[in-house]
Amino acid sequence: MTGETTLIADALIAVTGHGHVTVADISDVWGVSPGTVHRHIAGECSTTFERIRTLFRRALTPDGQAVILDLFTAGTGWLTEHVDQDLDLNGDGAVDTDDVIDAAIATIDQASQSLKTLRAATEDGAITAGEHDENQAVIAELLKAALIARQVEAYIYEHQAPRRKARPLQLARAARRV
Numbered sequence: 001m002t003g004e005t006t007l008i009a010d011a012l013i014a015v016t017g018h019g020h021v022t023v024a025d026i027s028d029v030w031g032v033s034p035g036t037v038h039r040h041i042a043g044e045c046s047t048t049f050e051r052i053r054t055l056f057r058r059a060l061t062p063d064g065q066a067v068i069l070d071l072f073t074a075g076t077g078w079l080t081e082h083v084d085q086d087l088d089l090n091g092d093g094a095v096d097t098d099d100v101i102d103a104a105i106a107t108i109d110q111a112s113q114s115l116k117t118l119r120a121a122t123e124d125g126a127i128t129a130g131e132h133d134e135n136q137a138v139i140a141e142l143l144k145a146a147l148i149a150r151q152v153e154a155y156i157y158e159h160q161a162p163r164r165k166a167r168p169l170q171l172a173r174a175a176r177r178v
């Protein structure tokens with residue numbers, strides 16, 4: 001078993017073992033027999049990047065995708081977060097600067113809540129398991145709020161109308177008048 005087949009086998013064992021996808025589902029999206037999927041799970045053959053991507057995109061829910069991402073990023077500095085949020089935050093039918101401002105405000109509100117929670121949890125100099133869970137939850141919400149602000153900003157940038165080209169002749173004239 002090579003390193004590559006081990007990694008793929010680990011990924012398949014992880015997603016099937018936790019019930020995120022069945023061998024039949026993988027067989028279906030890959031267009032291969034269930035026996036072939038079992039051979040992959042046993043680490044007896046390698047597969048292509050395209051198949052892993054197809055599995056990731058077409059057969060797995062975000063929870064299942066998180067299993068694959070965790071497997072690939074374990075021990076590295078990467079943190080992954082799934083954000084499934086309508087970017088039209090104020091529901092006015094457009095994703096625009098009002099939404100990015102709302103998202104930034106939500107981030108600051110969440111930061112305030114996180115600080116209050118952390119302060120309360122550490123007041124007696126120790127953090128209980130319950131406080132730890134609460135701290136992790138508010139920090140996760142803060143991270144999510146910031147990521148939504150980032151996604152809204154990126155959406156606006158990607159979908160904005162192309163800027164008109166500068167008119168060099170007029171700029172040159174303006175420069176001469178200075």
Ligand SMILES: [Ca+2]
Pocket residue numbers: 087088089090091092093094095096098099
């Ligand atoms: Ca909006």
